[in-house]
Amino acid sequence: MDETLVLARAQFGLNIAFHILFPTLTIGLAWILVFFRLKYARTGDAAWLATFKLWTKVFALTFAMGVVTGIVMSFQFGTNWPGFMTKVGNIAGPLLAYEVLTAFFLEATFLGVMLFGMNRVPAWLHILATVLVAAGTSLSAFWILALNSWMQTPTGHIVADGTLIAGDWLRVIFNPSFPYRLTHMMLASFLTAAFVVAGLSAWRLLKAPEDAAARGTLRTGALLAAILAPLQILIGDLHGLNTLEHQPAKIAAVEAIWKTEKGVPLVFFAIPNEEQKRNDFSIQVPRLASFILKHDFDAELKGLDAFGANTPPVAPVFFAFRLMVGMGAAMLALAWLGVWLTRAGRAAPRWLLWVLSAFTFSGWIATLAGWIVTEIGRQPWLVTGVLRTEDAVGQVSGAQLGASLTAYGITYAIMFVAYMVVLTHLAGKGAAAAEPHPEKGFVKGAA
Amino acid sequence: MTLDLPLIFAFLMGAAILAYVVLDGFDLGVGMLLPAAEEREQNRMVNSIGPFWDANETWLVLGIGILLVAFPVAHGVVLQALYLPVVAMLVGLMLRGVAFEFRLKAEGWHRELWNGLFWFGSFLASLAQGIMLGRYITGFEPGFAYLFFAFVVGAALCGGYVLLGATWLILKTEGALQRKAVAWARWGLLWVALGVALVSLATPLVSETVRNKWFDFPNTLWLMLLPAASVAAGLRLWVVAGRLGRGEPAREWAPFAHAVAIFVLAFLGLAYSLFPYVVIDRLSIWDAAAHPSSLTVVLWGAAIVLPFIIGYSALSYRIFRGKARETLYE
Numbered sequence: 001m002d003e004t005l006v007l008a009r010a011q012f013g014l015n016i017a018f019h020i021l022f023p024t025l026t027i028g029l030a031w032i033l034v035f036f037r038l039k040y041a042r043t044g045d046a047a048w049l050a051t052f053k054l055w056t057k058v059f060a061l062t063f064a065m066g067v068v069t070g071i072v073m074s075f076q077f078g079t080n081w082p083g084f085m086t087k088v089g090n091i092a093g094p095l096l097a098y099e100v101l102t103a104f105f106l107e108a109t110f111l112g113v114m115l116f117g118m119n120r121v122p123a124w125l126h127i128l129a130t131v132l133v134a135a136g137t138s139l140s141a142f143w144i145l146a147l148n149s150w151m152q153t154p155t156g157h158i159v160a161d162g163t164l165i166a167g168d169w170l171r172v173i174f175n176p177s178f179p180y181r182l183t184h185m186m187l188a189s190f191l192t193a194a195f196v197v198a199g200l201s202a203w204r205l206l207k208a209p210e211d212a213a214a215r216g217t218l219r220t221g222a223l224l225a226a227i228l229a230p231l232q233i234l235i236g237d238l239h240g241l242n243t244l245e246h247q248p249a250k251i252a253a254v255e256a257i258w259k260t261e262k263g264v265p266l267v268f269f270a271i272p273n274e275e276q277k278r279n280d281f282s283i284q285v286p287r288l289a290s291f292i293l294k295h296d297f298d299a300e301l302k303g304l305d306a307f308g309a310n311t312p313p314v315a316p317v318f319f320a321f322r323l324m325v326g327m328g329a330a331m332l333a334l335a336w337l338g339v340w341l342t343r344a345g346r347a348a349p350r351w352l353l354w355v356l357s358a359f360t361f362s363g364w365i366a367t368l369a370g371w372i373v374t375e376i377g378r379q380p381w382l383v384t385g386v387l388r389t390e391d392a393v394g395q396v397s398g399a400q401l402g403a404s405l406t407a408y409g410i411t412y413a414i415m416f417v418a419y420m421v422v423l424t425h426l427a428g429k430g431a432a433a434a435e436p437h438p439e440k441g442f443v444k445g446a447a
Numbered sequence: 448m449t450l451d452l453p454l455i456f457a458f459l460m461g462a463a464i465l466a467y468v469v470l471d472g473f474d475l476g477v478g479m480l481l482p483a484a485e486e487r488e489q490n491r492m493v494n495s496i497g498p499f500w501d502a503n504e505t506w507l508v509l510g511i512g513i514l515l516v517a518f519p520v521a522h523g524v525v526l527q528a529l530y531l532p533v534v535a536m537l538v539g540l541m542l543r544g545v546a547f548e549f550r551l552k553a554e555g556w557h558r559e560l561w562n563g564l565f566w567f568g569s570f571l572a573s574l575a576q577g578i579m580l581g582r583y584i585t586g587f588e589p590g591f592a593y594l595f596f597a598f599v600v601g602a603a604l605c606g607g608y609v610l611l612g613a614t615w616l617i618l619k620t621e622g623a624l625q626r627k628a629v630a631w632a633r634w635g636l637l638w639v640a641l642g643v644a645l646v647s648l649a650t651p652l653v654s655e656t657v658r659n660k661w662f663d664f665p666n667t668l669w670l671m672l673l674p675a676a677s678v679a680a681g682l683r684l685w686v687v688a689g690r691l692g693r694g695e696p697a698r699e700w701a702p703f704a705h706a707v708a709i710f711v712l713a714f715l716g717l718a719y720s721l722f723p724y725v726v727i728d729r730l731s732i733w734d735a736a737a738h739p740s741s742l743t744v745v746l747w748g749a750a751i752v753l754p755f756i757i758g759y760s761a762l763s764y765r766i767f768r769g770k771a772r773e774t775l776y777e
Contacts, residue, residue, distance in 0.1 A: 061548045067501055068544035072537045074508050078515065079530055082523025089519030090741040097516045097745045101752040104505045109756075109763050112498030120766050165738045394523065396530050404534040411538050415545050422552050 192363025199360025476612020478569025603642020
């Protein structure tokens with residue numbers, strides 16, 4: 001691979017991986033905010049108001065990180081992948097335009113009302129604003145996942161003069177992998193948000209064990225996670241079967257199946273050996289992969305040898321998949337444990353608070369691992385069967401890419417450290433501190 | 448009847464970019480003015496743009512989105528040619544956007560740091576946008592003179608944003624801060640006058656295409672209405688701001704309205720200079736246009752959704768009308 005391609009991919013990968021952290025959290029958290037807001041509206045309890053205000057601050061911070069890194073994305077399509085726009089711009093463009101028109105303005109505008117307008121508008125309008133922010137974030141996920149899914153499993157297009165145009169927009173949007181990917185990502189967002197809420201509440205309880213608001217939010221997060229984690233495992237399985245049907249090479253990489261054969265073993269752990277096309281140090285269960293993927297112990301599975309040169313690198317896909325599944329299983333166990341230990345108003349033991357705090361960002365790790373599986377697993381294609389990644393790269397020099405990669409890297413590092421410091425600081429102070437100080441307002445109260 | 452879709456989208460893109468320049472222009476301008484104010488005033492200044500900046504920046508995404516949707520070929524050409532200023536602008540916008548949140552939650556030297564980054568990000572983004580404009584109108588020609596020209600445009604745009612920011616503050620503040628804003632607005636206006644004059648003189652010199660469009664009698668006579676109206680708006684702004692500064696009765700929204708008028712007029716002049724090119728001398732809007740099927744589907748969406756966007760944006764400005772307060776979260 002030439003230098004420009006490597007740097008363009010590294011830069012885009014860095015940006016998209018950094019960006020996705022924040023929407024992943026806000027999509028789920030926005031609906032949790034709706035829940036807190038409605039709780040306050042129904043009970044009139046100041047504790048719910050304080051809870052709502054604290055978490056809107058976490059939301060605002062996270063949303064701002066998402067917005068500014070998202071703007072970078074909208075430019076990098078053109079700067080890094082001009083070939084993508086030339087070839088499939090007629091499909092990608094409208095989907096992105098609909099995202100901006102229906103989602104971005106909605107969430108950005110009503111965010112202002114939600115954050116700063118509570119005393120300026122009637123309660124119903126403030127509740128509506130909170131709902132519209134949540135609807136905006138979810139709509140945004142709808143459009144961007146429609147585009148991503150179309151790139152993975154393109155349908156509904158026709159070729160005209162070497163470029164693609166949409167023949168049937170409904171088939172473009174509702175392409176075969178879209179329902180699975182959308183559901184999988186929405187659940188990932190809710191799980192991420194649930195663990196952030198539970199984890200930061202646990203962090204607060206380590207400092208102030210009597211904080212009733214933090215106990216309530218910890219319970220909310222744990223319950224939500226306990227309900228959604230098994231659902232996510234089910235959807236993930238269905239998503240995998242869908243991928244087997246439409247992108248079998250990706251599954252071959254996920255399971256490190258090098259040769260097409262019958263009765264394929266399930267590899268739990270191995271070091272994929274790309275040179276010799278085999279697995280080293282493999283720990284496996286005979287015939288189980290065939291059973292899981294085809295529900296028949298003797299079924300034939302296509303190996304990487306069936307796809308010629310059109311295969312992704314195996315090791316990153318293989319390991320990222322195991323990281324995702326392992327993290328998902330740990331999250332499920334922890335959520336159930338958390339719900340059990342806090343049943344009927346019991347206070348969580350300190351060791352659980354420590355574990356939950358440590359798992360605050362577990363959703364990010366699982367989500368990033370999942371995206372690595374699906375995006376690297378799609379290679380060498382940018383749009384499966386239509387456009388190769390190497391054919392979409394632009395003419396920007398390696399020096400420019402290197403310089404800007406450094407600039408982005410430094411900026412992201414500063415932003416990330418500041419984000420983490422402020423988040424733990426906010427959480428450590430708890431909901432009570434989010435109440436406006438009579439004179440100086442929130443600024444003084446939280447600091 | 449068939450619609451001239453590329454023309455419609457050129458208009459929509461222009462409108463989105465103009466909306467961005469005016470709306471994010473005033474909040475970038477407020478950011479650049481931050482170091483000129485005292486600490487208590489700084490809170491008030493930032494609070495005056497608090498509920499709006501997210502949505503304001505969305506117009507940039509819409510503008511670039513329309514470029515991508517409607518003129519995909521130009522999207523690649525323009526963004527690759529402007530690669531480094533685009534990166535600088537994005538870094539600036541990122542620093543500024545997060546500094547907005549972080550400065551609220553920080554204290555002591557942390558707060559000073561984020562105030563500094565808020566200023567720096569606003570300045571970097573404004574300068575970079577001006578440089579992009581300068582490179583764009585000269586068709587990305589290489590060479591020192593063209594680069595110098597781009598920096599002059601960058602400086603002029605910074606002045607323009609300062610003018611928008613200062614007049615916005617006249618509208619949203621009162622007392623000592625408002626009087627300061629009047630002085631800032633007058634400085635900004637001088638800066639803009641100098642910048643616009645330089646750019647208007649230099650652009651026909653560096654671009655033959657632009658020269659031919661402007662010096663085409665008798666059209667030239669009509670075109671002179673644009674600079675004449677700009678001068679009139681500028682003079683009026685100067686006078687009204689002066690009255691407000693002396694505490695005499697005058698409409699507080701008038702300076703901002705005149706600043707917006709100057710931007711609209713400059714934009715119209717620019718649009719006339721460049722039309723029908725999306726990349727000057729290389730790609731016309733019809734050469735670069737996407738397939739009609741894509742344009743039609745987006746046009747439908749825009750026709751339905753844009754009125755809602757304009758409606759609820761107006762609602763948001765109405766909800767947060769009046770003077771900015773010192774505390775933001777209430």
